Amino acid sequence: xxxxxxSKTGAIMPDRLFQLQPETSSCYEISFEAxxxxxxxxxxxxxxxxxxxxxxxxxxxxxxxxxxxxxYDNKRLxxxxxxxxxxxxxxxxxxxxxxxxxxxxxxxxxxxxxxDPPTSSGVWFQHPFxxxxxxxxxxxxxxxxxxxxxxxxxxxxxxxEKMKNETKSDRVPLFxxxxxxxxxxxxKAHAPHEPVIPETTDLTLILFGLSGLGKKCTEDVVHRSxxxxxxxxxxxxxxxxxxxxxxxxxxxxxxxxxxPTSRVAVIFHQTxxxxxxxxxxxxxxxxxxxxxxxxxxxxxxxxxxxxxxxHKIATYMGLAHDRPxxxxxxxxxxxxxxxxxxxxxxxxxxxxxxxxxIVHTLRRIFASPCRDIVIVTGHDADAICDVIEPVIQKEAPxxxxxxxxxxxxxxxxxxxxVASAVAALDESSIACFCVQGDxxxxxxxxxxxxxxxxxxxxxxxxxxxxxxRASPVLFGKDYFDELAALEGDVGGRQVMRRxxxxxxxxxxxxxxxxxxxxxxxxxxxRLIKIRL
Numbered sequence: 001x002x003x004x005x006x007s008k009t010g011a012i013m014p015d016r017l018f019q020l021q022p023e024t025s026s027c028y029e030i031s032f033e034a035x036x037x038x039x040x041x042x043x044x045x046x047x048x049x050x051x052x053x054x055x056x057x058x059x060x061x062x063x064x065x066x067x068x069x070x071x072y073d074n075k076r077l078x079x080x081x082x083x084x085x086x087x088x089x090x091x092x093x094x095x096x097x098x099x100x101x102x103x104x105x106x107x108x109x110x111x112x113x114x115x116d117p118p119t120s121s122g123v124w125f126q127h128p129f130x131x132x133x134x135x136x137x138x139x140x141x142x143x144x145x146x147x148x149x150x151x152x153x154x155x156x157x158x159x160x161e162k163m164k165n166e167t168k169s170d171r172v173p174l175f176x177x178x179x180x181x182x183x184x185x186x187x188k189a190h191a192p193h194e195p196v197i198p199e200t201t202d203l204t205l206i207l208f209g210l211s212g213l214g215k216k217c218t219e220d221v222v223h224r225s226x227x228x229x230x231x232x233x234x235x236x237x238x239x240x241x242x243x244x245x246x247x248x249x250x251x252x253x254x255x256x257x258x259x260p261t262s263r264v265a266v267i268f269h270q271t272x273x274x275x276x277x278x279x280x281x282x283x284x285x286x287x288x289x290x291x292x293x294x295x296x297x298x299x300x301x302x303x304x305x306x307x308x309x310x311h312k313i314a315t316y317m318g319l320a321h322d323r324p325x326x327x328x329x330x331x332x333x334x335x336x337x338x339x340x341x342x343x344x345x346x347x348x349x350x351x352x353x354x355x356x357x358i359v360h361t362l363r364r365i366f367a368s369p370c371r372d373i374v375i376v377t378g379h380d381a382d383a384i385c386d387v388i389e390p391v392i393q394k395e396a397p398x399x400x401x402x403x404x405x406x407x408x409x410x411x412x413x414x415x416x417x418v419a420s421a422v423a424a425l426d427e428s429s430i431a432c433f434c435v436q437g438d439x440x441x442x443x444x445x446x447x448x449x450x451x452x453x454x455x456x457x458x459x460x461x462x463x464x465x466x467x468x469r470a471s472p473v474l475f476g477k478d479y480f481d482e483l484a485a486l487e488g489d490v491g492g493r494q495v496m497r498r499x500x501x502x503x504x505x506x507x508x509x510x511x512x513x514x515x516x517x518x519x520x521x522x523x524x525x526r527l528i529k530i531r532l
Contacts, residue, residue, distance in 0.1 A: 019401075066080075073106065078173060089109040334491075376420060
């Protein structure tokens with residue numbers, strides 16, 4: 001799968017030294033239970049936790065969240081919450097009856113924590129409604145996102161060796177968020193202010209209750225039936241078909257507000273309510289494939305009561321893409337410099353714990369959302385390749401494309417390295433970081449925060465607690481051509497100076513140590529002391 005080419009004899013090195021391609025993309029059958037378990041496990045291994053699942057759409061959101069809570073509560077800390085409003089579990093007996101043994105509600109869901117999040121598995125709301133018994137106001141999205149980002153920064157051990165001896169799922173929670181309301185109706189359409197999906201969401205579940213198929217498009221069946229009808233060009237009162245649901249998905253209405261870092265899965269709930277001939281594997285597979293062909297959809301599941309298992313909720317049919325359809329983010333890792341301020345040492349090859357500086361930086365990028373990574377070498381290119389190639393082969397995320405290139409003009413300055421790397425970026429990338437190779441503490445959590453806020457026309461700049469600018473910087477795709485034309489030793493700062501109105505300074509939280517580099521001997525020695 002990987003190809004490595006180098007010049008150990010002094011011959012001219014090729015522009016492209018090494019490239020690791022991701023797993024090939026295809027569709028495969030999988031249950032909802034296995035799909036979510038795979039994503040959570042992969043996040044534990046490669047990403048900064050916690051993992052956040054949000055539900056939107058119509059019938060089945062609460063049942064799905066309860067199902068997830070019960071399946072994960074014995075494995076990790078699970079927090080159930082909402083960014084809109086939600087009934088407490090004690091008032092949702094019918095939803096629990098579908099997923100829990102004997103319909104019993106576990107202790108973790110019988111108490112509600114208000115304001116501050118619970119310290120163990122439980123329910124987190126803001127305050128109860130005065131006039132509706134059992135219903136609670138959810139947590140403001142901004143408060144929720146701030147809490148998740150703080151956890152990601154604090155749960156990110158700055159020292160990679162520590163991660164080898166700890167199981168992250170034992171330390172960090174899983175968050176389950178109901179981010180939409182449907183008045184307990186099987187279908188809904190979104191008003192302009194909906195849905196309220198946290199930016200920190202890792203997986204967004206779009207739900208439809210199939211008990212509404214064959215019924216008329218009225219407010220009895222569809223929450224905001226007028227908007228539903230307008231979106232798919234039918235009249236209120238017309239009978240709702242599965243093709244109508246497909247058209248609604250293809251309209252993009254349900255992709256609104258989903259952060260670019262989230263995967264998206266559609267769940268057709270209440271499959272058991274369909275006529276028997278429509279529940280055949282062949283029929284559901286055809287529907288699943290048609291849904292998966294819609295832009296932006298990663299997986300689709302048909303779920304409902306299983307008559308062979310005490311009518312508990314199960315997956316009838318599931319289909320998923322190997323490769324996520326979410327936007328692609330890139331990182332340019334600059335490793336071509338001469339370390340002129342280090343008195344004869346190559347700072348990237350200095351020891352940092354049991355590894356060298358550049359290896360630590362690379363591992364930190366692996367834990368970020370970036371799955372297109374271009375590493376630019378120049379000075380000591382052979383030595384750099386020798387230390388990073390084994391790490392790439394053994395530790396790179398399976399969905400990553402990693403390319404190592406050689407910049408023959410590296411002595412002319414950093415601008416030429418950035419320019420050569422941009423030419424090697426995946427053409428579908430929507431934004432790229434420029435990361436210095438001598439930042440062994442660069443924060444995956446900070447990079448995640450920037451990607452959550454990314455747009456094609458923005459330049460997002462990390463900043464310290466005192467609001468001073470720091471690295472890394474995330475450049476939207478609109479600036480790739482300018483980056484590809486850079487010259488000299490200034491790098492991306494040239495582009496930032498030309499577009500001051502596009503700059504957004506983002507405080508990502510955590511220690512300012514994450515912005516430190518080893519540009520001088522004094523800085524290196526300081527970080528080593530902190531590291532030890």
